Structures are given as structure tokens and as C-alpha cells.
Amino acid sequence: xxxxxxxxxxxxxxxxxxxxxxxxxxxxxxxxxxxxxxxxxxxxxxxxxxxxxxxxxxxxxxxxxxxxxxxxxxxxxxxxxxxxxxxxxxxxxxxxxxxxxxxxxxxxxxxxxxxxxxxxxxxxxxxxxxxxxxxxxxxxxxxxxxxxxxxxxxxxxxxxxxxxxxxxxxxxxxxxxxxxxxxxxxxxxxxxxxxxxxxxxxxxxxxxxxxxxxxxxxxxxxxxxxxxxxxxxxxxxxxxxxxxxxx
Numbered sequence: 049x050x051x052x053x054x055x056x057x058x059x060x061x062x063x064x065x066x067x068x069x070x071x072x073x074x075x076x077x078x079x080x081x082x083x084x085x086x087x088x089x090x091x092x093x094x095x096x097x098x099x100x101x102x103x104x105x106x107x108x109x110x111x112x113x114x115x116x117x118x119x120x121x122x123x124x125x126x127x128x129x130x131x132x133x134x135x136x137x138x139x140x141x142x143x144x145x146x147x148x149x150x151x152x153x154x155x156x157x158x159x160x161x162x163x164x165x166x167x168x169x170x171x172x173x174x175x176x177x178x179x180x181x182x183x184x185x186x187x188x189x190x191x192x193x194x195x196x197x198x199x200x201x202x203x204x205x206x207x208x209x210x211x212x213x214x215x216x217x218x219x220x221x222x223x224x225x226x227x228x229x230x231x232x233x234x235x236x237x238x239x240x241x242x243x244x245x246x247x248x249x250x251x252x253x254x255x256x257x258x259x260x261x262x263x264x265x266x267x268x269x270x271x272x273x274x275x276x277x278x279x280x281x282x283x284x285x286x287x288x289x290x291x292x293x294x295x
């Protein structure tokens with residue numbers, strides 16, 4: 049069975065220190081339901097192999113890769129599933145995640161939130177944490193900037209918290225788009241509704257946008273310049289709302 053189910057991955061990044069606690073191996077799965085112009089990994093957007101981008105792996109092959117650095121994980125580290133949107137390949141994850149846990153590996157998930165709950169439900173008991181992106185709280189603005197509205201995303205956020213999942217919500221700070229006082233305030237209101245006290249901020253940088261033309265995406269780069277004051281300004285604002293902020 050595990051030889052027949054394969055996943056399409058873009059990269060397996062070793063010794064990651066920004067994708068969860070401790071030292072981790074981050075698996076970038078291919079395919080995403082959103083089309084954010086600021087995406088840092090646009091090579092992971094399309095759900096099919098492309099020239100020099102994407103390779104198929106079986107459960108056994110990927111497990112062998114992530115176990116290579118097992119001695120470095122320690123008590124806190126492990127494997128982080130990222131992308132793209134890893135839940136799009138949920139049939140593979142339903143086999144892969146329990147195998148990781150059986151091998152003594154902690155598993156975390158990074159998600160854009162735009163998934164069917166049934167694709168994640170069976171995995172929740174084996175996931176150590178979920179990193180969940182909240183981009184824009186206004187439905188129309190979310191659709192304008194990501195190609196999809198946020199109803200499913202917000203519903204999934206509520207359901208994860210209700211299920212008792214360990215969730216860390218994150219905001220990518222995009223100048224004049226997601227870092228506005230209105231959006232940050234609405235996000236703080238939403239977290240208060242969920243009784244969540246933590247938020248993680250992702251500083252904006254345009255490195256992913258430079259790849260768009262090369263990959264042939266009909267997405268116009270934002271052409272924004274990073275604002276060095278944006279991150280401390282957002283931290284101050286959200287802390288004033290009673291949130292514990294990490295960056």
C-alpha cells in the first residue's frame with residue numbers, strides 16, 4: 049500500500065530552525081489552493097511536476113529521508129509538513145504521519161487553512177502542532193489578494209481550536225495589505241473570540257515574487273519595498289491588544 053501512494057514534493061529542507069520548535073526537517077509539498085502574490089514558494093503552487101521542480105516520493109522513501117537527521121532532533125525537533133498546502137495530499141499524509149510517529153518523530157503542519165476538514169481530521173491526534181496562517185480578515189480583500197475568500201479558512205481555525213489542537217496563528221506582514229491597523233485589529237478580535245493569546249508575525253520580503261515570471265505565473269508581482277518599521281509597529285499594536293507576539 050505505501051509503495052502505491054506517492055506525494056509530489058518540491059524540497060526536503062534539513063536543519064530548519066524556523067518551522068517549529070528545535071531542529072526540524074521541513075517537507076515542502078507541491079500544490080496550493082491560494083494564489084498570493086507575495087508567496088515565498090511559488091514553485092510549490094501548481095499541483096503537478098514542472099521542469100526542475102517537483103518529484104514523486106513514496107511513504108517509505110520520504111520516511112527514510114526525514115529519519116536521516118533523527119539524531120539532531122532532540123526532545124523538541126522533528127518533521128514539519130509545509131508547502132504549498134500539504135493537506136491537498138492528505139491520502140499520502142494519512143499513511144506518512146503515523147509512520148513518522150511510530151518511528152519516534154514529532155510532526156507539525158503548516159497550513160494556509162483552505163482545506164476540507166476531513167482531510168486533516170484523521171491526522172490531528174498525531175500532530176504536535178499546527179501553524180495556521182491568517183492573511184486578511186475581510187472576505188472581499190482576502191479574495192482580491194489570494195484568489196479565494198476566507199470563509200472556509202476561518203471556519204477551520206475555529207474548529208481546530210474547538211478540537212483542542214495546539215495552534216499557532218501567523219500573519220504574513222504585507223505592506224499596505226495585511227499590516228494595516230484595520231486588518232490587525234480584526235485579527236486580534238478574531239483571536240480574542242477564539243480565546244487565543246499568541247500570534248506569530250512573518251516579515252515581508254519579495255524574494256518569492258522574483259520567481260513568478262520564470263515560472264510563467266499570471267500573477268503580477270506586488271513590487272513593494274520592505275518597510276523596516278512594519279514589524280515593530282505591528283508587534284507594538286498587537287501587544288497593546290493583549291497578545292503575546294513572536295517574530
